[in-house]
Amino acid sequence: MKQLDERLKSHYPQLSPQEQRVADFIFDHFNDLISYNSAELARLSGVSKATVSRLFKHLGYEKYKEMRDELRTLRQSGMPLTDNRDAVQGNTLLARHYKQEMANLTRWVNDLDAAQFNDVVRQLAVSKRIFIIGMRNSYPLALHLRQQLLQARGNVQLLPQPGQTLSEELVELTPEDTVVVLAFRRRPRLIKPLLLHLQQAGIPSLLICEPGAQSVMALAHWQLCAPLDSVSAFDSYGPANSLINLLANALLHQLLSEGRQRIHQIAALYGHLDELEQR
Known part of the structure; x- marks a missing residue:
């Protein structure tokens, strides 16, 4: 089964301009993606939440949560994936560490x-x-x-x-x-x-x-x-x-x-x- 980055690359030409905007943001912030919910991803990408939902359905995910679960599984297997919760939680990296x-x-x-x-x-x-x-x-x-x-x-x-x-x-x-x-x-x-x-x-x-x-x-x-x-x-x-x-x-x-x-x-x-x- 293809992972998220592979799915994005193969589907990219068929995506709408708004969906490509989300895809571009994901490519630039892939390691931080695990920390965003769908509303945050929509806000940071400058698109609607519905656009985010359509994008992930085009990529073959039933729900946005399914993608995040996939990323968590990869992280637990040892693949380096960052978690950018500092701004969300208001804590410093040192304190969380x-x-x-x-x-x-x-x-x-x-x-x-x-x-x-x-x-x-x-x-x-x-x-x-x-x-x-x-x-x-x-x-x-x-x-x-x-x-x-x-x-x-x-x-x-x-x-x-x-x-x-x-x-x-x-x-x-x-x-x-x-x-x-x-x-x-x-x-x-x-x-x-x-x-x-x-x-x-x-x-x-x-x-x-x-x-x-x-x-x-x-x-x-x-x-x-x-x-x-x-x-x-x-x-x-x-x-x-x-x-x-x-x-x-x-x-x-x-x-x-x-x-x-x-x-x-x-x-x-x-x-x-x-x-x-x-x-």
């Missing part, structure tokens, strides 16, 4: 299954090796998680190596290892067969994702979720980083004696190699 961030943090903390979280921490403590996989937007999170876990224990690896494939690395995994897969939207197609392979091979796996990732959640032994909701175009990874921080701290407390000793050894090496500025 803060409010949404707090809502995200509250949601993931309230939804966290404490028993499952404790199981994950114990598993990370006893695993022979930990392999962390993250692609696209999940890669920086995977890299950060590895660096944090390395403070508490060794044998934590990031896969795949830059420019390489996964199969060579996965072939030697055993049930004594644990694989952490960070797979936030929009996920590469590889994630589902990867999790299925780990499941069939009996290799413990932790999936870190957004709450709506129902198609892949059942394939992992454990699931930890962090919402990505944002007031504007791009997903917010603040809650995901907060979850990583909690996970790393919990592992350090699980391995407190060994972890403290390791941290002191790392700090000593920093000084010996003169890697960091001491200020």
